[in-house]
Structure formats: C-alpha cells, structure tokens
Amino acid sequence: QVQFVESGGGLVQPGGSLRLSCATSGFISDYYAIGWFRQAPGKEREGVLCTHRSGISTYYVDSVKGRFTDSRDNAKNTVYLQMNSLKPEDTAAYYCAASRWGYCSASVNGYDYWGQGTQVTVSS
Numbered sequence: 001q002v003q004f005v006e007s008g009g010g011l012v013q014p015g016g017s018l019r020l021s022c023a024t025s026g027f028i029s030d031y032y033a034i035g036w037f038r039q040a041p042g043k044e045r046e047g048v049l050c051t052h053r054s055g056i057s058t059y060y061v062d063s064v065k066g067r068f069t070d071s072r073d074n075a076k077n078t079v080y081l082q083m084n085s086l087k088p089e090d091t092a093a094y095y096c097a098a099s100r101w102g103y104c105s106a107s108v109n110g111y112d113y114w115g116q117g118t119q120v121t122v123s124s
Contacts, residue, residue, distance in 0.1 A: 002026045002113040004079075004096050009118030012086055016122070020081040022096035022115045027077060033099040034079050035111055036070060038092035038120075045095065045108055048081075053102030060106045063089070086122045093117040 008020040020036075028034075035050035047060040051070055059065050067086075072079040079096055097111035105111070 002028065002032075002098055002100075004098070004113060004115035006094070006096060006115035006118040009094065009120045011121045011123065013124050014087055014122055016086050017082070017084045018086065018120060020083070020094055020096070020118055020120075021078055022080075023076070023078040025077070028072065028074065028079065028098065029100070030074065031100070031102045033102050033104045034070065034072060035097045035099065035104060036068075036081050037095045037097060037108065038090075039095070039117075040092040043092075047106035047108075048094075050104035050106075052104050058104050063087075083120070086120075088122045091120060091122050093119050 004022040006022050031053050033052050036048045037045050039045040049059045051057045067084050069082050095117045096115040098113040100112045
C-alpha cells in the first residue's frame with residue numbers, strides 16, 4: 001500500500017514557481033507510473049501529466065508543456081512536480097497519483113494510489 005503525503009502548495013504571483021512534493025513512507029516502485037492531476041473549483045479533476053514506467057512523460061494539458069516537469073527520487077520515495085512561469089489559470093488543487101501497473105492515463109480511474117492534494121493559487 002502506498003500513501004502519499006503532498007506538500008509545497010501555496011500562493012504565488014503570476015510568473016512564479018512552485019515545487020510540489022509527494023512523499024511516501026512506503027516504496028515507490030520504478031514500475032509505477034506517476035501521474036499529476038489538478039482540480040479547479042467547480043470543475044472535474046483533470047490529468048496534467050504522467051510519466052510511464054519507461055520514463056517517458058505524456059502531457060495532457062498543452063498549456064503546461066515547457067513549464068511543468070516531474071521527477072522522482074527513489075532514495076527518498078518522493079516524487080516532484082516543478083511548476084514554472086505559473087499563470088492564474090493554473091490555480092487548482094494538485095494531486096499526485098501512482099499506477100501500480102505502470103501505465104499512464106488521463107483518467108482518474110487509471111490510478112491506484114493518491115495524495116491528499118495541495119492547493120496552488122496563482123494571483124497578484
């Protein structure tokens with residue numbers, strides 16, 4: 001069982017950066033695919049990007065390409081989402097997720113383990 005604890009959200013001005021962390025006391029297998037989702041008020045949770053077990057990343061939101069990147073530190077059992085050049089439309093609760101089968105999906109149904117979410121607010 002993998003339980004993620006998320007951190008790193010907050011209030012940032014447009015153009016600023018944040019790095020979100022998802023840490024687990026358990027073990028994050030290299031086999032797992034790691035996905036990042038976000039949910040804005042009144043909207044459904046949407047997939048942002050996912051890294052397949054092969055290491056290849058897929059972006060589901062075109063507007064974050066070139067601005068968001070994910071990474072993982074296996075020694076720390078932690079995954080990260082680096083967000084640069086943030087825009088007001090990036091405001092949402094962000095969630096990390098893991099698929100134990102190693103496959104990426106833009107659907108929430110494709111993941112087995114979730115973080116509790118962390119709020120990101122981009123505003124001047």
